[in-house]
Amino acid sequence: MGFQQIAGQDRAKALLQNALASKKIAHAYLFAGPVGSGRREMANVFAQALFCEKGGNDACGECLECRKVLHGNHPDLHLVVPDGATVKIEQIRALQRELSYRSVGSGYKVYIIEGAETMTVQAANSLLKFLEEPPSPVVAILLAPSAQAVLPTILSRSQLIAFVPGDREALETALVAEGKPPLLTRAAVNLASGLNASRKLVDENWFADIRNVVIQLGKENPSRFTASLLQAQQQVFKTDLSEHVETLLQLLALWYRDMIYAMTDRHNQMVFPDQGEWISKQAWSRSIQSWVTVMESALTAARRIKAHVAPQLALEQFLVNVREG
16 A cells, blocks of 8 residues: 555645655654544555665555555554553553664664544653654654644654545545445545545445435425424334434435535535435525525534434424424
């Protein structure tokens, strides 16, 4: 796997590949961005490129060093993940002991810390001393949701590589190239964060069923309110789909966003392009602001479920709100 196999994040790729090409490798990097933005995948590829026997600006994926990283058994690549809720000082001390030994090969030692923002104060201070006087050639890759999530002293000693939320078009292209169904892929990349999360959602057996229910509810509720309530009962709450009402509501919000896209001539951005003709006819029955209100109502209902409101109550109240305008 090389940099080009990661969808999107072109700026992050360019910064890392330029460093590899010029052989100006920093001793510490902070990969900052939301979960699902490809931070971990990029860290693995960067580590692979650092170890790669060909020594270019990307991993060849074929040499022995690359294969060791790919299979998770490279002796000079170390991964630290939170022990429970935090990364603890004992983990950092164990890492420092490990890195004090000579590398198995003649090149870098690399360590990746997932959840760097969860480090306890003691762990962060211990790591800070290590960053100030890194044994050469050791490269640290810290993963965190944002630059502000780590101590300023750690940030100041690391090169920041910013990751943006996933490029939906790039994610969609990548998944369709893998053979994923285009309509389900379009919905997934608008719901999930990142390539892996989107792929997982598309592969869920229930996801296609949820999408179909959303289309039926979206069409029924404006004119046949009682039928839509009955449909929710029979197709959702009397089936296994009752476990996924939050996703259903999030998709309903995207259904109503498509109404706005139809009114503003952005048909190419629709999440439900196969329903474009029906949506285009229905969209003008309300104002844009009214559709925005309906979208907000759907997302509020989804948040209520997270706050432990009964899913059936949350969905039915939402359908009432849509009906009443």
